[in-house]
Amino acid sequence: MRLVIPFVFAASCGVFAAETRVEFNRDIRPILAAKCYACHGPDEDKREADLRLDVRAEAVKSAIRPGKPEESELWKRITHTDPADVMPPPSSPKQLTKVERSLFRRWIAEGAEYQNHWAFEPIKRPPVPASNGTHPIDAFIEARLSTHGLQPAPAAAPIALLRRIYLDLTGLPPTPSDLAVLSYWSDKTYEQVVDRLLASPAFGERWARHWLDMARYADSNGFLGDGLRPNAYLYRDWVIRAFNSDLPFDQFTIQQIAGDLLPDRTREQLTATGFHRNAALNTEAGVDKEEARYQNLVDRVNTTGRVWMGLTVGCAQCHTHKYDPITIRDYYSFYAFFNNTEDRDAPETKAQALAEVTKDRRQTYVHMAGDYTRRGPDVIPASLSALPSMARSAAPEPGRLDLARWLVSPQHPLTSRVAVNHIWSKFFGFGLVRTPDDFGTAGESPSHPELLDWLASEFMRQGWSRKQLIKLIVMSHTYRQSSAHREDIAEIDPLNCLLARQNRIRLDAEILRDSALAVSGLLKRTVGGPSFRPPLPEDVFDVGRSSNWKASPGDEIYRRSLYIITLRSVLYPTLTTFDSPDAADACVRRDRSNTPLQALTMMNDGVFVEAARSLALRALSESPPDTASRLKHLFTLTLNRAPRSEELQRLTAFHAEQKASVKKGGAAALQTFGGLTAPDPVEAATLITVARVLLNLDEFINRE
Structure with a gap:
């Protein structure tokens, strides 16, 4: 008979309270962030009753008596029966549950210890749990499963695993000839298949799509005019080549943020700076150019924060962040890195690139309440104050190259964690942190914090190689196990946070279309080049200015979906039906829906x-x-x-x-x-x- 250890499940992978002691980061901080920090957090302008609960020294002054919950004002307020005194107030939609109140009482009784937020702590390589020579990832997963009386699922059937690895690494199903390996299947055969797929040009195409979601890639400007960007595809093709050549992620980062500032920059490095040229651009005749410029720079700041650091820095654009230690001054100091950039089409590459203004440089200010016309104090480029300091710059003030190098420095606590989490999510349907764009206090805690840090440190140790990291993940039993439903975890772990089995994942829109073309024999596998126009019904153009649509000739329309032209005003309806993003903002996690419209589209x-x-x-x-x-x-x-x-x-x-x-x-x-x-x-x-x-x-x- 299997022993089931009960725990509190809170629709989250970060809360498994089988452990006996209440832990601040795991159990208390998420509640405070969700239900208390808006009024009692970092934002001094919105703070009520001069009470700050995100800093222990402030909280114990008046609200908490460690070890004595009944004498603590916090406990009295959250259990009060008078609507005038109870907290949160009755008007708040974020009321505490009985379980949450109980956790607060236990936490105070145990001493009300605080911890620094896990994501801002340095990455330390934890020891791999003791095991019988198992894969390191499996050792971490199985150690956690054992605390809940669970075992991993058996290995997936070879045919299921073969189809899984083909779709995950290349976005295409195996061909009939690819199935021949099943007749002599073994661990060694599987590893050979993995190596071959990682070396396939289709690997870069599949994984470029993941990055292009975050890069908000499109072939047009957006807004009402939605002018065409005929050379935008050059950046897309650079991303494909970067994945196929296994360009180390630190260099991948530096080249996109500051490739134009590298010594002896190459044409490829200049093309890489197209990352921040992907954003929508308002070119309407009556637009306020300074406002449009401000909004464009805000997009660059917010996107950099979401994609590389997993932080909602945009919340500090108008006021100090309500949940995280990011002040409005921090925000505009970060903004200053981009304030003297200009858009430039590089003649040597024809690609859209960034360039640094060298003359008549702008002074950066805090824009009060996020209003571009209201100038507050002067600021200079600087990293976020809650994170490790940036290395001293050789220039009078730090620039984008310093920013890029800071992001990928070993001391940065976020970048490798966030990157590893993104990659992990593509193989399991969700990351070790289920809020990939919010590693802050309002986001979820990692389901396996030690594994996340071990992978982050291993990623850097292996020279930031994404192919090596991917191979490490897909060679694990955790990845290779069956995804079949298990009754024994249905009640204990309904979201499969502990990964006692694999997850069935609905194919991305592009992969569904590509798979249909592949199995039918229609798919044209040419890599790279200008985007093509698929056939579209005429009524698509009833809205907006786009017209004169003409489908690309011949077999161009059978190319991979990655190459479909992305016009922001005329999104390809077949893909949007299956949840492809609209390129309005960085998309770090796609929605996955299952609707009747999708079935009708397939038919x-x-x-x-x-x-x-x-x-x-x-x-x-x-x-x-x-x-x-x-x-x-x-x-x-x-x-x-x-x-x-x-x-x-x-x-x-x-x-x-x-x-x-x-x-x-x-x-x-x-x-x-x-x-x-x-x-x-x-x-x-x-x-x-x-x-x-x-x-x-x-x-x-x-x-x-």
């Missing part, structure tokens, strides 16, 4: 209808002429495995039903399939209907 959208047609004709030409062989081949092409006997029986029955329907419909029925010219048009039409069903299966739309 009726032109690209999926054409893929089903091509898939059916492929099965018709490549299979023996009997129905069973054709259905088996069609099934294997789509789902990368042979059908089980009961599945084949159902497909055969469906095939017979649809064939009778096509025959009954005669020429009119065949016309709906585009006037088939196959030797047996009735059989071809029937297989198309089967292919449309297979492309709609949950197994095709998700990766196990």
Whole structure:
């Protein structure tokens, strides 16, 4: 009989109170941040009753008596029955639960110890938990599972793992020839597959898409005019090359933030600075140019904070941050790094690049209440005061190159943690920190803090190599385990925070389209180059100024979705239906929805209808002429495995039903399939209907 150790589950991966002692960072700080700091936190302008609860020295002056909850004003207020005195006040939508009050009482009774916020603490390499020679990641995961009486899931079936690793590393399913390795499957074979996929050009295409989400990449300016950026793709292609060449993440960072300031800069490094040229740009005739410039720089500050540090620095644009130790002065000192940049199209590369203004440089001010017309105190470029200081600059004042080097310095507590968390999330559906753009006090605590720090230190130790980090993750049993539902964790850990199994992940919009094209044989695999225009219905252009849309010629429309032109005013509806971002802001985590509209799109959208047609004709030409062989081949092409006997029986029955329907419909029925010219048009039409069903299966739309 398995011993189940109960714990409090709070719809969060950071709160597992099986441990006996209340811990400030794990148990108390998240409550204070969510429900108390808005009025009793860092922002001195909004602080009520002169009470500050984010600093222990201030809290114990009047609100907390360590060891004595009944004598503590905090405990009295949160348990008060008088609406005039109870905290939070009845008008607050963020009321404390009984469990949270109980945690406060225990914490005060145990001494009300505070801790520095975990994300601002230096990264220290923790020891790997003792194990019988298991993979380091598995040692951390299994040590945590054992405290809750759980064991990891068994290994996934080889075919499920093969499809998983192909989709995760390249964004494409394996081909029939790729399945040959299953006949001699072993750990060594799996490692060889991983190495081959990491070396594939498709790896850079898949992983570039993750980064381009954060870079808010688009091929147009946005706003009403939405002017085209014909050379924006040069930055996109730089990102692809950076992933394929395994450009170390520290250099990847420096080149994007300050490639123009590097000594003997190369054309590639100049192209990299297009990162901050990706943002929307208001070019309307009546726009206030200074306001537009201010908003553009604010975007650069906020994006840098979210992408590299996982901080909501934008909250300090108008006032000191309510939850984190980021003052409004900090914000504009950070803003000062970008205040003397200008947009420039580099003649030697034709790429959009950043450049530093050398003459008539601007003085930076605090903009009071975030109003670009209200100047407060002068500031100079400086790093955030709550983080380690920046190395002394050789110049009179630090610049963007100093900022970039500070971000990737070993002393910075956030950058490697945030980067590792982003990468981890692509393999499990969520990060070790489930709020990837908020490592601050209002975000979630890590589910496995020691593992996060070990991976962050290992990432830096391996020279910031993303390919080595990715291989480390995918070689673990934690990654390779089955994703099958487990009743034994359904109540204990319904969100699978402890990772007692893998997670089934719905395919990203682009990967779903690419997979349909790949299995149908239509996919054109040319890497890089200008973006293409897919066919679009005319009514898409009823709103906005964009018009004269003409689909790209020939087989260009069958290229990977990464290369679809992204016009901010005319987003490709097939992708947005499946939750692709709109490039308005940095997207560090996509939503994943499951809606009827998605099923209708899979059945009726032109690209999926054409893929089903091509898939059916492929099965018709490549299979023996009997129905069973054709259905088996069609099934294997789509789902990368042979059908089980009961599945084949159902497909055969469906095939017979649809064939009778096509025959009954005669020429009119065949016309709906585009006037088939196959030797047996009735059989071809029937297989198309089967292919449309297979492309709609949950197994095709998700990766196990």
